[in-house]
Amino acid sequence: MAAKTYESGLEKFNRTSTGVNILINLIFILVALACVIPVIVVLSISLTHESYIRETGYSILPPILSLEAYGFIAKQGTIILRALGVSVLVTAVGTAIGVLLTTSMGYVISRPTYRHKNFLTWIVFIPMIFNGGLVSSYFINTNLLGLKDSIWALILPLAVSSFNVIICKTFFRSTIPDGLIESAEIDGASQFRIFFSIILPISLPVLATIGLFLCFNYWNDWFQSMLYIDNPNLYSLQALLNNLMTNADALARNASTIGISAAELVATMPKESARMAVAILIVLPVACAYPFFQRYFISGLTVGAVKG
Numbered sequence: 001m002a003a004k005t006y007e008s009g010l011e012k013f014n015r016t017s018t019g020v021n022i023l024i025n026l027i028f029i030l031v032a033l034a035c036v037i038p039v040i041v042v043l044s045i046s047l048t049h050e051s052y053i054r055e056t057g058y059s060i061l062p063p064i065l066s067l068e069a070y071g072f073i074a075k076q077g078t079i080i081l082r083a084l085g086v087s088v089l090v091t092a093v094g095t096a097i098g099v100l101l102t103t104s105m106g107y108v109i110s111r112p113t114y115r116h117k118n119f120l121t122w123i124v125f126i127p128m129i130f131n132g133g134l135v136s137s138y139f140i141n142t143n144l145l146g147l148k149d150s151i152w153a154l155i156l157p158l159a160v161s162s163f164n165v166i167i168c169k170t171f172f173r174s175t176i177p178d179g180l181i182e183s184a185e186i187d188g189a190s191q192f193r194i195f196f197s198i199i200l201p202i203s204l205p206v207l208a209t210i211g212l213f214l215c216f217n218y219w220n221d222w223f224q225s226m227l228y229i230d231n232p233n234l235y236s237l238q239a240l241l242n243n244l245m246t247n248a249d250a251l252a253r254n255a256s257t258i259g260i261s262a263a264e265l266v267a268t269m270p271k272e273s274a275r276m277a278v279a280i281l282i283v284l285p286v287a288c289a290y291p292f293f294q295r296y297f298i299s300g301l302t303v304g305a306v307k308g
Helices: 002-046 051-058 070-077 077-110 116-127 136-143 162-175 178-186 191-204 204-220 221-230 236-255 260-268 271-306
Strands: none
Touching: 002 271, 051 236, 051 271, 070 077, 077 116, 077 162, 077 191, 077 204, 077 236, 116 162, 136 221, 162 204, 191 204, 204 271, 221 236, 236 271
């Protein structure tokens, strides 16, 4: 009797577990579709002729493929390549500087023997809750640091985040054994030697996590350009897209007041499809790079955020 009851309960549990797994899988499928479908729509619009978009609107699958938008971008090759170079430079340099500063500060405040670790932890934590605001940041970056119209205005304001420092601090505290550092100190290694030769080589998960966070922030940023950059030669790809589409819309609204050639340019340029084509060009490098960092990204984020 007991065996039959056990088997019945086990069978009921298996049915319930199967139903829950199916429900969870359906939820994840819906979430995945919510992420993938917008990208497909953007790609479809970039491959659709502008006249069809004006007549019928957007569609998931373009009825007739057109490379007009990509041809328009190719004609702006010099501008696009210069903006792409700025984006790549800012992303590469900013990510390297940000990872170095973030991990070094996280390591320092993670050491229990460091005298001022509690004070510095509060210094890092408070900006996560309160900040000085946009006006004070703009005043410091332009008047005090002199970053106006400088490539460093696109790099330094985003280099360090309190959230990233806390992740590094928790990772180092929960993963790096104190005995390893003490052994290195007994052998006469300096703190710089310990950090660069011992700590960083065994911290690939958190390095990949912070590096990916910073890479995404730098690559997708256009707000810093809007605030600090007046020189068109320093526009990033994202800022160029925003500026290009804003000017195109402004020209379209004032077509009656501008010259005939300019009005014809506005009338014939593929505004919507070009906007989406540039968006695809922006998304493509990140989408290609993410799979190579995914394993380190997940493990580093999990260890740094869960363990305390």
